[in-house]
Amino acid sequence: MEKTTCIVVGAGPAGSACALSLSRKGIDTILLERGRTPGEKNVSSFVLFMTELKRLIPEWEEDLPVERNVVRTDQAIFTGNDIKMITSYNYDKIDDPITFTAFRRRFDAWFAKKAKDAGAELITGMTVTDLIKDKGRVIGVRVGDEELYADVVVGADGYYSSVGEKAGLITEWDPARCTLGVKEVLDLPPEVINERFQVSDGLGCEMGLWHYNYGKLSFGGTTLYTNTDSVSLGIFARVGELKEKNVKLHDELDKLKQHPFIHNFIEGSTLREYQAHIISHGGRIKPENLYGDGVLLCGEAGGLMDTASGMGVPTCMTSGLMAAETIDLAVKKNDFSAGTLKNYLKFLDTTSMLDMVHESKRYSDSLVGNNAGRANYMADIADSYNNYWNADYMSKDYHPLFLNLYLKAGKFFVPSLIRWIVTPIVKGFSLYKKTVEKIKRKIRSRFYEWKKQYDS
Ligand SMILES: Cc1cc2nc3c(=O)[nH]c(=O)nc-3n(C[C@H](O)[C@H](O)[C@H](O)COP(=O)(O)OP(=O)(O)OC[C@H]3O[C@@H](n4cnc5c(N)ncnc54)[C@H](O)[C@@H]3O)c2cc1C
Known part of the structure; x- marks a missing residue:
């Protein structure tokens, strides 16, 4: 029976970051990837944000495969x-680049090789089909007929995470x-x-x-x-x-x-x-479902993705690194139960991951619940500018730019409690100004009519 300390499933950004960090800590790690080469099956647009990567691989300039x-x-x-x-x-x-365009096929292969060079055993062309459990605790993975055992399994296998599903951590696909x-x-x-x-x-x-x-x-x-x-x-x-x-x-x-x-x-x-x-x-996944007995989820598998920006590579890598910190702690305690792996949340909370997840959930809720609302706030801002550029000063239909910006985009940016107080004041003030202008115009036109009659 082959047994190692950790099996990481999936050599995407999350899995390779986790395997690289574990190997640097001297923890025996197998990195399993279903593609013939890492990245073969992976898709991003792809803008690679460098901040996290530079910290992880300071010598990146030597061979990082990038485009522009x-x-x-x-x-x-x-x-x-x-x-x-x-x-x-x-x-x-x-001279100190912060983003590159790149291709996943080349980047993922490069990144997984860094994990391999650090000591991880990278096995490609292996699709994990099931988990092996003992009294509910994950103790290994099945790859077809083959069985591999480990103290802990990390699901870094992307959106359709079979590790998450088989471990019972992901129960719905919405x-x-x-x-x-x-x-x-x-x-x-x-x-x-x-x-x-x-x-x-x-x-x-x-x-x-x-x-x-x-x-x-x-x-x-x-x-x-x-x-x-x-x-x-x-x-x-x-x-x-x-x-x-x-x-x-x-x-x-x-x-x-x-x-x-x-x-x-x-x-x-x-x-x-x-x-x-x-x-x-x-x-997408509740924090308490990111870990279980003998198992952790990171990257897209754990929904650790920034919904509003659409960026996932840096956040997924960061979660992989925090999974590695958690496993290091578990190795030191020789305890891979959910009780110890729960510390994953504490490690994630040393980064901006949990705040990001919270904000992403809020953003996602607003997309799901209100199609015409927040999602279109940028178009609302542009619309307000449109009104500004298209202003017809010869008509009476004048829309002050900043009032419009507040009334359109403000509903997104201004917290609701303040909005409830400020909006009636802004609207009331605008109505008051319009009414006063109307009365002034009426008085003025009456005066001119009277003056015309008087002059004649
Ligand atoms: C169209 C598009 C554009 C994007 N653009 C950007 C961008 O410009 N910048 C950015 O930062 N993010 C972008 N993202 C998001 C980013 O691609 C993901 O968030 C990121 O790839 C997630 O990394 P991951 O390692 O968690 O999962 P993945 O990249 O999905 O990697 C999972 C890995 O697991 C392997 N795997 C899956 N199942 C198994 C199994 N059963 N056994 C073995 N291996 C398995 C897969 O082959 C894969 O290698 C984009 C996403 C999409 C779809």
Whole structure:
């Protein structure tokens, strides 16, 4: 009977971070991956945020496989036929990059190799089909007919976590609590990318395009990222809503490609790759379901994902590291029961993970519960600007910009208690001003009429 201290299932960002950290601590670890190579089956758009990775692998510059250093971020907000842009530059970060575009196939293979180099046993082409239990406690995994035993099993096997399900920690799959992402990688010569996106060799940009489907879907996020000689175009929507409204996301992607704003960037490109994957909503799983006897969940398997930003790689890696800290404690106590593994929550709480999960849950609730509400706050802001640009000062229909911003976007940003007090005051003040103006106008016109009569 083969037995080790820890089996990590899944060599994505969460699993490799966990295995790397465990191996550095000298804890025997097997990292099991179903793909022939790590990353083969994995999908991101993919902007790689560097803060956590730099801390974990300070010598990353030697061989990290990346595409372009992201020096500009554009947020384009679609409102009907109109688009508003917010652009920010990171040129001060050229020598100390904070984000790169990358491909999961290359990144995951690189990251898993770091875990292997640190001492983890990486076994690929192995799909975990079941857990082995003894009196309810997880003591190993089944890979087809083979059995592998361990003191603790970490489920880092992504959204459809079989570890989470077989351990009884995940009991429901709610389509409202996940997003589908559909992505195309489109080949374009580097010089064409440089010219169209106004970047230079090695430097790139990411565009977040919001509310492309405004009015049709509550969440219409799309992304366009520059790679070395290709661009990645993705579109996202909540699975529950796609089902409810019978919308096919690949059709929406085809339509998006025809939009003049997008078309100008991708014209003449050729399709290299088509990918689709589910992203879970953060807070999908209750914290007390992240651990059990002999088992922990991290990364997407545990719903440890930032719903609002759509970023998962840094959060999933961080949770993998905290799972490793928990296992280190369990090894020292020689106790792998839920009572000890519960410390996972304490370790997560030394990071921003639990706060992030809480906020993500709130954001997810607002998407599920209120289609036309918070999800569209960015479009609301853009609408307010629209009114500003389209102001017709010759008509009487004047909308002060800041009042509009407050009344539209304020419902998202201002806490409800303050809103209940401030909104009637703001509305009352605006009504008072309008009424006073109306009375003044009436008095003025009466005066002019009287003056005309008097003069004649
Ligand atoms: C379209 C899209 C775009 C995204 N863009 C970004 C982005 O730009 N930046 C960002 O930070 N995040 C992004 N994300 C989120 C990010 O991809 C995920 O949050 C992250 O990959 C989760 O990491 P993970 O290690 O938990 O799971 P995964 O990356 O899903 O890895 C799980 C691993 O487990 C393996 N596995 C699964 N089941 C088994 C099994 N039974 N046995 C053995 N192995 C198994 C899989 O093959 C895989 O390697 C995006 C997601 C999507 C879908």
